[in-house]
Amino acid sequence: MQDRPFYISQLINKQLRGELSREEETVLAEWLAAAPENQALLDELHTEGRIGEELQQLRKFDLEEGRRIIEGKLKAATPRVSIFRRYRIAAAAAVLLLLATGTYMLQQRSKQNAVPVIVQDIAPGTDKAILTLADGSxxxxxSSGNQVLQQGSATVRQHGGQLLYDAHDDNITVSYNTLTTPRGGQFRITLPDGTRVWMNAVSSLRFPTAFTGKERNVEVTGEAYFEVTQDAGKPFIVQINNQTKVEVLGTHFNVNAYTDEAALETTLLEGRVRVQGTILQPGQQARVTTDGAVKVVKDVNVDQVxxxxxxxxxxxxKTLPEVMRQLARWYDVQVVYEGKIPDIVFSGEMGRGLSLSQCLTILEKMNVHFRVEGKTLVVMP
Structure with a gap:
């Protein structure tokens, strides 16, 4: 679902350009009527000078904050946090207008200068995947799909961005399907035993249409989050990249097995798993390197994972290359570096519902610059 503040900012952007639809006019009117300060903020944003003033203040804050993060001096509670909160309320719409594709101020300036401004933007990833059936079809x-498939006595239902398998016949003929997400895609699936799996971009899950044996076996590549239905008599086995095995009873865990990352990571949130013979406790992460060595990391930031x-x-x-690899998968772009890769360590969180230009505008506060050429993201020092 789209971030509400960004959606409202886009509506204000459209209103300033006279491009609101009737439905959007209704949504904006409801937002304005919800609180007096909303109308006051819109009145301020109709003044070009006010927009520039707020943007300048927030830019100044972010730059100083970025320097503190790079220098490793940012503390948990500083006066700047409260300052940012005050500015965030007053300047949110102005900043979001800048972040939105083709902002009002850039458009006005380009018209005055009679110089075309081409804003290259790429939408964020969406719910999309390919289901490959056992027969190869x-x-x-x-996200808009709503369909029912029949595989023997197994019923497969799609509701938007998720699949639900239903197989109650123990005598069912088992076949194996593969769910694959492309770059810029994600999907969810509920397996025949009720286990739920969230799949990140550039990932795959191979699974049976029914779990009829003594074990529940699946295979995964890329990244996936599992909430496994407990069945002590039938352990859940995840084979990762055909090289690492995770044995589960009933648990919540995340697998990051992208081949362009330094190690394969299995992070446990609840329950218990065994990775290559090593048992993990909640909050721990097993990192398996290319030579098969297993390292257990304690007190992992599971919220980040x-x-x-x-x-x-x-x-x-996260370093710049680590951040860029995430963006490459989600926005389906190729990342190219011009010159030396900046030695930057990032901090903070942002929504995956942002467009690429919105995301890059925020990251540029860390004194790194970008250029988008079609589906290529160029990182400049």
Whole structure:
């Protein structure tokens, strides 16, 4: 679902340009009537000078904040946090107008200068995937889909961005399907035993249409979050990249197995899992390197690990290449570096519902610059 503040800012942007539809006029009118300060804020935004003033103040804050983060001096509670909160309320719409694709101020300035301004933007990822059936046929899935498939006595229902498998016949003929998400895609699936799986972009899950044996076996690549239905007599086994095995009873855990990352990571939120013979406790993470060595990390920031599932990017303590790899998968772009890769460590969180330009505008506060050329994201020092 779209972030409400960004949606309202886009409506204000359209109103300033005289492009609101009737339905959008109704939504904006309801927002204005909800609180007197909303109307007051809109009145202020009709003044070009006011927009520029608020943007300048927030830019100044962000730059100083960025320097503190880079220098490692940012503390948990500083006066700047409260300052930002005051500015966030007063300047939110102005800033979001700048972040929205083709902002009002840029458009007005381009008209005055008679110089065309081309804003290249890329929408965020959406619910989409490909279901490959056992016979090799493929079914395209997206957020608008609503369909029912029949595989023998197994029923497959799609409701928007998720699949639900229903197989109650123990004598069912088992076949294996594969659910694959592309770059810029995500999807959810409920397996025949009730286990729920969230799949991030560029991931795959191979699974049976029914769990009839002594084990429940699935195979995964990329990144997926599991909420496994407990069945002590039938352990749940996840084979990762054909090299690592995770054995589960009933638990919540995340698997990050992207081949362009340094290690395969299994993070446990609830319950118990065994990774290559090593048992994890909640809050721990097993990192398996390419040589098969397992390292257990304690007290992992699990909120950061599953931020993607909850609709957010969490860039706390992430380097520039780590951040760029996440953006490349979600926005379906190729990242190219011009010159030396800046030595930057990021901090903070932002919604995955932002367009690429909105995301990059925020990241540029860390003194790194970008250029978008079609589906190529160029990182400049």
């Amino acid at each position: 493929k079914v395209t899935l997206d 599953v931020a993607w599932k909850n609709g957010a990017f969490n860039f706390e303590d």
